[in-house]
Amino acid sequence: MSDPRTTVTTPGLLAEGTHDPGTPPAGIKRAPTGVDHLATEHLVINMGPQHPSTHGVLRLLIEVDGEEVVTVEVSVGYLHRGIEKLAEHRRFNAIGTLMDRGDYVSGIHGETAVALAVERLMEIEVPRKAQWLRSLAAELNRIASHLVWFGTFGLDTGGMGQFLYAMRDREAILDILEAITGQRMMFNYARPGGVVADLPVGIDEKIRAFCDTFDTYLDEHHALLGGNEIFQGRVKGIGIIDAEKAFAFGLTGANLRGAGVDFDVRKKRPYDAYPELDWEVPLGSAGDAWDRYMVRMGEMRQSARMIRQLIDGIPEGEHTAKVPKVLRPPAGEIYACVESSRGETGIHLVTDGGDTPYRMHYRAPSIFALQAVEDIVPGHLIADTVMMVGSTDVMLGETDR
């Protein structure tokens, strides 16, 4: 344990390995048998890692009494690629490519967090234009990510239509992002010092055209899913995470704001262009799945509002600061965070003066949300389980790293 580079392992949730369905693994409580003659035998079901609606390779070990979930155990790590370890062998410019593969639906945010950390360590002055371009890409990406969430959350409820409508709009954003960054998902756009390239000629027209239609489309999306009484009956009042619980689990992002807590990294710890923009933070009140839904829908609208301001007010100047090819931040330690689509995405860098980080920690908001899922699901039905996982918008790429 003396060498900090040693990876410390802790016993996993299901360390004892395989079990037969009859004997539940440690940690799963069983109703006492023989007390109640009407008590039925509980069934332990493995939901995932291959399941249509666990949003990636999430494994939930649920114990059900009929349809009702008695306990749930979240098991993660099926997508572990060792991003944090790999980062120790990448130069600071290249860590962004790993972050893209963390939260692969909104990659810009992770890249920005790394860039911010390195810039603050090296005290690089980032040109104002570069900050605006980063924020522009980040907000576009936030809409794209929320659209994926919106579509798949609808799929969790059994609706099919909204998914493809959401994909249509996401496709428009991905086309724009492809033009800006050269990639559709794995951007590697935000780099320490600025961004990799200036805006292509004529892209502002495309972005404006998208913004013009998007508000109408967003109303359509909301009418299609949120306006449906069946959907409202499914999400209202389920999966309540109140402010106290949200703090206890360390939730951030829409999961925290759904409980009415006004915390947004963009407002509270401003970075890039956000202090100069005029926008609001949508808040919920009760903290149920419906509140989280409404917060995310509101965020998409706010993002569109920001994109309009960003594209109208892009300052003149360079798109990146003058930075050396090989970045060698001084020895030190820094934490930088951004508001990603899922909450506070943070990068904790420890440097030793070399060209690679000594140690990197990736604070991914989804893992906290999954802990909350473990707490809120018991007592609900199987159908609600997938809804609650969906409503917290977890991303297994960043959970497992």
Add this chain to the structure above:
Amino acid sequence: MSPTLAVIVRLVAVLGLMLTNGVVMIYLLRKVLGHLHIRLGPMHVGWHGLLQTVNDVLKLLTKEDLTPRAVDKVLFFLAPVVVFVPSLMAYLALPFSEALRATRLETGMLFTFAVLAIVPIGILMAGWASANKWSLLGGMRAAAMQIAYEVPLLLSVLPIVMIAGTMELGAVVDAQAGTWFGLVPRWFITDPLLWPTFLIFLISSLIEVNQTPFDMSEGESEIVAGFASEYSAMKFALMFLSEFSNTFVVSAMGVTLFFGGWLLPWAPDSWYEAVPALAPIVFLTKAYVGVVLLWWIRGTFPRVRIDQMMSLGWKRLIPAALAMILITGVVQKLLAPVLYRAVG
């Protein structure tokens, strides 16, 4: 033609109809859902994907018939049969026209709904025999749902029986001939008294055919594929086909009971005599329109939760259906003689 041969010919015709219908409907579903979801559906096999379903049927036929080791082999094999055969039988009483139907049953309405009620038993068998927890959940859901919706479904058609005075489907259609005030076709759907009844019928039939707001027994986002999780190849195809076929039968029943069956509005009887194919064509067209409407709902709505469906069935639909029987009875006995005389 000897009576035995006639029966065989009719059964073969019904089987042929069901299979062709299934192939057509699968293609139609994929196209309808595709366009509802701003995509194209099958496009590559044949003109606009016309041969896609043929391709899929061939694929299913040639696929390895997999039986997992842990299943209850007898039930596992029997379940698709129990699901499929009632779906086939449901075609027997459908009145495509005055003359064109497999058999003329005095209790046609009851018969059709009764055989459809066997299907969930097969689903329960499949769920139980599959030795898969998801399948088991799906099977149990199907069983619980059946009791909750079968009762209101049957109760909801009773007002029709009271008004038409018969359970014979052809006679029900005949009872809808003519017009109100010489203007509005006298189909049961134009009778405001039957509108609540139609709503109950519509909701119950959506549950009957496992369509999206009520597809809990195979709700893929919750329980993977429910009762069908372990089925593959032709066994799966039979279950799938049965579901499509039930959608058609339910739509055809709706057309027969509420939308005047093979009747065209304002068409004189002589037309049907002049063109024998007119009645079946009208009937099929109406039935397909009904199917597409069901799919529209399927492609748009999210799924209700099992407890919500239960409370809908027990607390809303059944009392409402009973109330409608009472109201229809009162109106029929007390008001109708006066009203119908006034209307002519």
